[in-house]
Amino acid sequence: MKHVQRTNTAPVKGGLAIEAQGLVKTYGDNRAVNGVNLNVGTGMIYGVLGPNGAGKTTVIRMLATLLRPDAGSARIFGHDVVKEPQIVRQLIGVTGQYASVDESLSATENLVIFSRLLGLGRAESRLKAAELLEEFGLTEAAKRPLKNFSGGMRRRLDLAASLIAQPPLIFLDEPTTGLDPRTRNQMWDTIRRLVKTGSTVLLTTQYLEEADQLADRIAVIDHGRVVAEGTVDDLKASVGTSSLHLRVQNRQDMENARQTVEQVLNVKSNISAEAGRITAPMGDVDRVTDLLIALREAGIPLSEMSVQKPTLDEVFLTLTGHGVKDNDSMASDKLNNVEGVIL
Ligand SMILES: Nc1ncnc2c1ncn2[C@@H]1O[C@H](COP(=O)(O)OP(=O)(O)OP(=O)(O)O)[C@@H](O)[C@H]1O
Numbered sequence: 087m088k089h090v091q092r093t094n095t096a097p098v099k100g101g102l103a104i105e106a107q108g109l110v111k112t113y114g115d116n117r118a119v120n121g122v123n124l125n126v127g128t129g130m131i132y133g134v135l136g137p138n139g140a141g142k143t144t145v146i147r148m149l150a151t152l153l154r155p156d157a158g159s160a161r162i163f164g165h166d167v168v169k170e171p172q173i174v175r176q177l178i179g180v181t182g183q184y185a186s187v188d189e190s191l192s193a194t195e196n197l198v199i200f201s202r203l204l205g206l207g208r209a210e211s212r213l214k215a216a217e218l219l220e221e222f223g224l225t226e227a228a229k230r231p232l233k234n235f236s237g238g239m240r241r242r243l244d245l246a247a248s249l250i251a252q253p254p255l256i257f258l259d260e261p262t263t264g265l266d267p268r269t270r271n272q273m274w275d276t277i278r279r280l281v282k283t284g285s286t287v288l289l290t291t292q293y294l295e296e297a298d299q300l301a302d303r304i305a306v307i308d309h310g311r312v313v314a315e316g317t318v319d320d321l322k323a324s325v326g327t328s329s330l331h332l333r334v335q336n337r338q339d340m341e342n343a344r345q346t347v348e349q350v351l352n353v354k355s356n357i358s359a360e361a362g363r364i365t366a367p368m369g370d371v372d373r374v375t376d377l378l379i380a381l382r383e384a385g386i387p388l389s390e391m392s393v394q395k396p397t398l399d400e401v402f403l404t405l406t407g408h409g410v411k412d413n414d415s416m417a418s419d420k421l422n423n424v425e426g427v428i429l
């Protein structure tokens with residue numbers, strides 16, 4: 087392979103932010119990471135999707151120079167993680183790395199300390215801390231000591247701390263697991279903003295919906311291996327179509343409704359109709375408009391219409407031949423019906 091000598095650490099525009107080949111990490115006889123290849127372009131959000139124990143955190147730790155790979159290699163903006171760890175560390179931020187924040191100090195004090203450590207002046211540090219606390223909705227809690235923070239507040243402060251320097255590459259390890267929907271949405275907005283302002287983000291998640299919302303490309307990882315890679319649309323296409331769910335207001339309309347769905351969507355075999363509900367595979371989304379018009383014209387009022395996308399469980403079943411629960415039964419509670427979209 088040709089090696090290009092670089093004199094500065096600035097990320098190369100249009101190059102790869104992450105290039106990993108054959109990464110392996112073994113614990114005893116557990117091959118936690120079993121030959122992972124990753125190519126992540128600059129300026130994108132890259133999602134690593136996988137259930138508990140798949141190896142996501144271990145991959146991040148190796149890429150972030152926190153753990154030495156047993157085999158394989160990885161480069162961050164062209165810099166080898168094993169041979170040039172100091173340079174790599176200047177280019178990355180990892181959430182969770184500030185776990186040693188001082189519990190007795192307030193959120194403001196912690197952020198000011200990080201800013202000062204990064205070389206910002208006193209006034210600038212105060213300003214930066216105030217800005218970040220405002221952005222993360224923590225202004226009211228700014229003076230409280232950290233030991234009184236909830237899990238979600240802590241997570242937000244953690245991300246805020248990693249934004250002081252806004253490094254070119256940011257690793258976010260399950261940034262929204264356990265957050266309430268509102269906080270989770272705020273987190274998503276912040277992550278999108280990071281990329282708009284020039285950073286590349288690699289995030290791990292157990293939620294297909296999160297990958298769908300945020301990631302330009304994703305790698306699905308299972309038992310330490312990448313089992314699928316591509317855009318979310320590629321992935322969904324490989325897994326199958328969404329299904330359409332309808333509920334009629336009046337039970338006596340059921341048979342008529344079923345026939346209308348059958349005719350308009352042209353799906354005879356896979357349609358199910360029971361207890362006032364009709365479920366049909368939805369290949370061509372555009373046909374749904376025709377269907378709604380046809381139902382209206384036939385005088386069939388609906389009480390509910392929704393589109394159900396494949397769940398993470400279904401994705402895994404298709405890609406790996408087993409559901410996520412085989413990895414770790416603890417994961418199951420996080421994964422039920424992540425994708426119900428009411429139209
Ligand atoms: N320090 C360690 N010592 C021994 N085994 C480890 C260690 N760290 C991770 N493992 C094992 O390696 C495998 C991968 O773990 P890892 O934490 O990378 O998974 P993950 O995908 O991040 O899971 P989660 O979604 O639960 O965070 C698991 O089987 C785990 O038990």
Ligand SMILES: [Mg+2]
Pocket residue numbers: 142143144259
């Ligand atoms: Mg993990």
